[in-house]
Amino acid sequence: MAGRRVVVFPTSVELGPVLAHLVTSRAEQAVNSRGRFTLGLSGGSLVTMLAKELLAVPGLDCSKWVVGFCDERVVPFDNPDSTYGLYKSHLFSKINIPDDAILAIDFSLGVSECAEDYSGKLRKAFPDDDIPVFDLLLLGMGPDGHTCSLFPEHPLLEESQKIVAPISDSPKPPPERVTMTFPVVNAARCATFVSTGGSKAPVLKEVLEGREGPPFPAARVHPTNGELLWLIDEPAAAALTMKVERLGSGAKL
Numbered sequence: 001m002a003g004r005r006v007v008v009f010p011t012s013v014e015l016g017p018v019l020a021h022l023v024t025s026r027a028e029q030a031v032n033s034r035g036r037f038t039l040g041l042s043g044g045s046l047v048t049m050l051a052k053e054l055l056a057v058p059g060l061d062c063s064k065w066v067v068g069f070c071d072e073r074v075v076p077f078d079n080p081d082s083t084y085g086l087y088k089s090h091l092f093s094k095i096n097i098p099d100d101a102i103l104a105i106d107f108s109l110g111v112s113e114c115a116e117d118y119s120g121k122l123r124k125a126f127p128d129d130d131i132p133v134f135d136l137l138l139l140g141m142g143p144d145g146h147t148c149s150l151f152p153e154h155p156l157l158e159e160s161q162k163i164v165a166p167i168s169d170s171p172k173p174p175p176e177r178v179t180m181t182f183p184v185v186n187a188a189r190c191a192t193f194v195s196t197g198g199s200k201a202p203v204l205k206e207v208l209e210g211r212e213g214p215p216f217p218a219a220r221v222h223p224t225n226g227e228l229l230w231l232i233d234e235p236a237a238a239a240l241t242m243k244v245e246r247l248g249s250g251a252k253l
């Protein structure tokens, strides 16, 4: 594990451009060393922030990107809950990423088959890896401490064989989802959480500073050979007593 950085920005306004710079600089490094950039996206509040910030990057070139989803809701792409659907309208339709470089689920399948099918797509995209190694995973965390669709006290937290798992009892709607499992999350070269807003403050304290009892799912993200970054704003950081880095919009990570 290369260590954890917890970086606090005054608001999401300062955080946004730093996130965009992180993505584009990691993309450039990855393309220069391996010929492509593999990015895993989460849904929720990340979608609109990321889309807005990336679209503001002059000359953004996504022609060598391969994009997967850290988790996805098993609903049609035109359903407002579809993470792919949101990224398609806010981002993919506006950048030069080839359609076949977006590893989307097949929502027409049942949830178990959908997870197997998506797992197959990841394996095909990462033929040289026993466990797919993404250059960058962008993760969110819910106020209950979940990340991807890995929820507190759910048996999927212990999944060690599958790289993608189905879940049909998600406590957060919609109930049917597919999710990367911890083996994939913790194989990434860099896992970056983006967490903003005061609703995240109580759980963020327990995730970053520890708690009695089992760790929250978000606290179980520790890439084995990669970096772990937490990009948060002051409202989310309000309860922290640990030492953090405080940076502004011009920072480069």
Ligand SMILES: O=C1O[C@H](COP(=O)(O)O)[C@@H](O)[C@H](O)[C@H]1O
Pocket: 041, 042, 043, 044, 045, 046, 070, 071, 072, 073, 139, 140, 141, 142, 143, 146, 147, 148, 149, 172
């Ligand atoms: O349901 C989900 O929630 C998490 C957290 O979302 P947020 O809106 O609280 O930031 C998200 O990371 C995940 O991809 C999504 O499916």
